[in-house]
Amino acid sequence: MTEPTELLFVGLPNVGKSSLINSLTGSVLKVGNWTGTTVEKRSLSWNPDFTNETISVVDLPGSYSLHATSPEEEVTKQVVTGCDGSHRRLLINVVDSGQLERDLYLTLELKELNQPMVVVLNLADEARKFGTTVDADALSERLGLPVVSTVGVSPLGSLSLASHLAEVLPSLEACSIKPFDSSEPDLTQLESRMREVMDLSAAVCTSDPIASQATLWHRRLDNALLHPLLGPLLFFIAMLLVFRFTFILSDPWITFLGTVQAVLAGWIAALPIPAIVASFFAEGVVGGLGTVAAFSPVLFFLYLGMSFLERSGFLPRIAVGADRLLRSFGLSGRSLVPLLLGFGCNVPALSACRTIDSTHERIRAAIAIPFMSCGARLAVYSLFAAIFFPGREAWVVLGLYLGGIAVGLISAALFGKRAADESVHSVIELPPFRLPPFHLLVREAWSRCMRFVQGAGRMVCVTVVVVWALLHIPHGMDTNVMDSVYGKVSQIAVPAFRPMGVEDPHLVGALIPGIIAKEVVIGSIATSISGMQPLEPVGLGNGLGQIGGAFLTALKETGAGLLALVSGLNLDISPNEEATPELMADLATRTTAAGALGYLVFILLYTPCVATVAALRNLVGWRWAGFLVVYQFAVAYVFGILVFQIARLAGFS
Amino acid sequence: MKLSDLSKGKTAVVDQVTLQAEHAVLARRLFLMGFRPGTRVEMMGRAPLGDPFVVRVNNQGFGLRRELTELIEVSPCD
Numbered sequence: 151m152t153e154p155t156e157l158l159f160v161g162l163p164n165v166g167k168s169s170l171i172n173s174l175t176g177s178v179l180k181v182g183n184w185t186g187t188t189v190e191k192r193s194l195s196w197n198p199d200f201t202n203e204t205i206s207v208v209d210l211p212g213s214y215s216l217h218a219t220s221p222e223e224e225v226t227k228q229v230v231t232g233c234d235g236s237h238r239r240l241l242i243n244v245v246d247s248g249q250l251e252r253d254l255y256l257t258l259e260l261k262e263l264n265q266p267m268v269v270v271l272n273l274a275d276e277a278r279k280f281g282t283t284v285d286a287d288a289l290s291e292r293l294g295l296p297v298v299s300t301v302g303v304s305p306l307g308s309l310s311l312a313s314h315l316a317e318v319l320p321s322l323e324a325c326s327i328k329p330f331d332s333s334e335p336d337l338t339q340l341e342s343r344m345r346e347v348m349d350l351s352a353a354v355c356t357s358d359p360i361a362s363q364a365t366l367w368h369r370r371l372d373n374a375l376l377h378p379l380l381g382p383l384l385f386f387i388a389m390l391l392v393f394r395f396t397f398i399l400s401d402p403w404i405t406f407l408g409t410v411q412a413v414l415a416g417w418i419a420a421l422p423i424p425a426i427v428a429s430f431f432a433e434g435v436v437g438g439l440g441t442v443a444a445f446s447p448v449l450f451f452l453y454l455g456m457s458f459l460e461r462s463g464f465l466p467r468i469a470v471g472a473d474r475l476l477r478s479f480g481l482s483g484r485s486l487v488p489l490l491l492g493f494g495c496n497v498p499a500l501s502a503c504r505t506i507d508s509t510h511e512r513i514r515a516a517i518a519i520p521f522m523s524c525g526a527r528l529a530v531y532s533l534f535a536a537i538f539f540p541g542r543e544a545w546v547v548l549g550l551y552l553g554g555i556a557v558g559l560i561s562a563a564l565f566g567k568r569a570a571d572e573s574v575h576s577v578i579e580l581p582p583f584r585l586p587p588f589h590l591l592v593r594e595a596w597s598r599c600m601r602f603v604q605g606a607g608r609m610v611c612v613t614v615v616v617v618w619a620l621l622h623i624p625h626g627m628d629t630n631v632m633d634s635v636y637g638k639v640s641q642i643a644v645p646a647f648r649p650m651g652v653e654d655p656h657l658v659g660a661l662i663p664g665i666i667a668k669e670v671v672i673g674s675i676a677t678s679i680s681g682m683q684p685l686e687p688v689g690l691g692n693g694l695g696q697i698g699g700a701f702l703t704a705l706k707e708t709g710a711g712l713l714a715l716v717s718g719l720n721l722d723i724s725p726n727e728e729a730t731p732e733l734m735a736d737l738a739t740r741t742t743a744a745g746a747l748g749y750l751v752f753i754l755l756y757t758p759c760v761a762t763v764a765a766l767r768n769l770v771g772w773r774w775a776g777f778l779v780v781y782q783f784a785v786a787y788v789f790g791i792l793v794f795q796i797a798r799l800a801g802f803s
Numbered sequence: 804m805k806l807s808d809l810s811k812g813k814t815a816v817v818d819q820v821t822l823q824a825e826h827a828v829l830a831r832r833l834f835l836m837g838f839r840p841g842t843r844v845e846m847m848g849r850a851p852l853g854d855p856f857v858v859r860v861n862n863q864g865f866g867l868r869r870e871l872t873e874l875i876e877v878s879p880c881d
Contacts, residue, residue, distance in 0.1 A: 214835040251861055255835055280862060340834055372864065378851045470866035474852035580857065580864030
């Protein structure tokens with residue numbers, strides 16, 4: 151066989167193309183109730199029940215017209231009009247049943263291409279709720295094309311499309327080459343075709359003139375979100391819930407994965423192999439995998455919350471609300487949620503940037519996000535603030551967060567080209583509110599989480615192994631950290647950090663593993679001061695018991711967390727388990743209050759963790775990612791020194 | 804009057820969208836979105852910070868920045 155048969159899904163933004171593909175093929179494409187969820191051509195292989203041929207299903211970015219008005223529409227146009235006559239393809243034009251007047255324009259354009267095509271009336275249930283009924287047979291007759299009705303989000307909603315495909319695919323011919331007239335239509339042409347669309351739509355739609363209960367409810371919600379006081383408050387509560395939900399529910403699973411990691415390391419230590427080999431596997435390889443795994447619960451729950459905000463339609467409203475504020479920094483409302491997610495974890499924040507349709511703005515958001523202080527950095531602040539600024543911890547932590555926001559937004563405004571007419575171009579579409587089905591949210595969050603693990607996992611693992619090697623060269627299992635390459639590098643780096651008030655090699659050294667993940671900074675300081683602990687061997691049965699116990703505890707705490715979620719709204723900072731009173735007393739002697747401030751500012755701003763670098767690379771490419779890594783290091787260095795010097799003059803010693 | 808002058812809750816009919824020649828692409832996009840002579844547009848209000856404006860055309864909401872709403876001429880219906 152030659153090329154596989156292609157199904158091209160074409161339609162306006164946010165009419166449910168991706169949902170429909172998910173429902174039809176049972177696979178998971180990212181879906182959002184948000185324009186521009188698909189910004190590139192994505193295809194997947196599908197083995198339907200009705201044939202043993204593998205079919206290529208192509209999801210195209212939403213387009214208003216084949217005469218492109220944006221880069222994503224250009225992609226769609228290229229694919230749809232680019233038939234080379236070599237393979238069989240079917241255009242599947244998905245339209246929103248409630249918006250025929252808007253959607254049929256594209257349908258008419260597609261029809262002119264004279265290719266095999268089917269029109270899918272999607273969201274028929276929603277249209278009915280708003281009082282619009284479409285006569286599919288009449289539409290089919292007037293268009294001269296087959297028309298099927300679907301409900302993309304329900305598992306059976308795409309059956310009609312599947313049975314239509316089973317019927318037409320076997321007799322599908324190879325597409326014929328027909329030149330596409332790409333000259334841009336003038337206003338008269340637009341108007342005449344639009345009249346045709348209006349006539350068509352008027353002939354096949356019956357609308358109930360009385361505004362139904364559903365419309366009223368939508369309007370009320372929209373009015374509340376636009377209210378000058380109620381709007382920001384609702385938004386604030388929504389974000390708070392997303393974060394609380396994420397941290398409360400992910401915490402038990404991080405602990406559980408930590409136990410699994412410790413048991414695996416223990417099993418390796420019990421094997422009859424040289425200690426250095428056991429250490430390589432237990433601390434290097436398993437340690438690396440463990441670091442990746444430890445990210446996944448936070449990511450999963452943040453993605454779950456995000457998916458809900460996206461699919462329900464809240465996201466574009468939030469974007470409208472914050473637009474004015476972010477404009478001053480060359481950003482728009484679309485960047486708000488990515489920026490806020492950064493306070494949880496920079497990684498999902500960067501992947502949320504994909505919903506920003508302007509390339510310039512996407513880069514600016516990517517510049518700002520790593521400066522948003524993530525949950526992992528908070529652990530370092532809370533320990534140092536407790537030691538050096540007792541009673542004033544909250545102010546120190548708040549100051550660091552605000553400082554990060556300021557540096558991030560100013561950096562965004564400084565870099566990245568600004569397209570001259572961007573302000574005019576920013577039109578945000580506000581889709582109807584939709585209640586997303588829970589199982590779809592879970593499936594989607596899971597697949598996004600796995601994509602991160604596969605994507606960034608290798609980079610994180612390699613870095614962990616490299617740091618392991620630095621710790622063990624040249625003395626093997628020698629426990630004195632300061633004699634290893636790691637220790638030597640730390641000591642060499644100390645003079646560079648002296649202007650920042652940090653002269654202790656243990657503190658300086660911990661910045662190296664801090665590049666892997668900010669979570670490990672405290673642990674590294676502890677290891678480096680008190681020496682590496684030898685691995686404790688664990689028996690097979692004992693280990694399994696520990697994992698089982700930890701699993702039950704995690705389940706129990708998740709349940710308790712869900713209860714706590716609805717019962718109260720206190721945002722507590724959990725105490726750091728690695729910080730013993732001895733360590734705190736020891737740390738107090740290693741720098742001054744001013745030095746601690748300089749160190750914390752450096753931790754806040756410097757090179758983000760490898761997972762973030764990997765996400766940056768995926769979003770804006772290697773060159774920008776590389777530049778940003780260097781830029782952030784430089785900014786952190788300059789501000790660390792500045793803050794220390796100012797604090798020292800102000801008398802914090 | 805300009806769309807930006809339409810008060811909250813009021814409906815108007817679009818007369819004209821005046822965009823410079825270099826914004827032809829945007830003009831076409833707005834046309835396809837429903838901002839074209841003869842369509843009814845309802846002013847839903849403004850974002851809490853005063854900008855963008857939120858309007859409704861053909862049952863679909865849009866957030867438009869002030870600069871853009873000033874380029875759309877409308878006649879209010881009462």
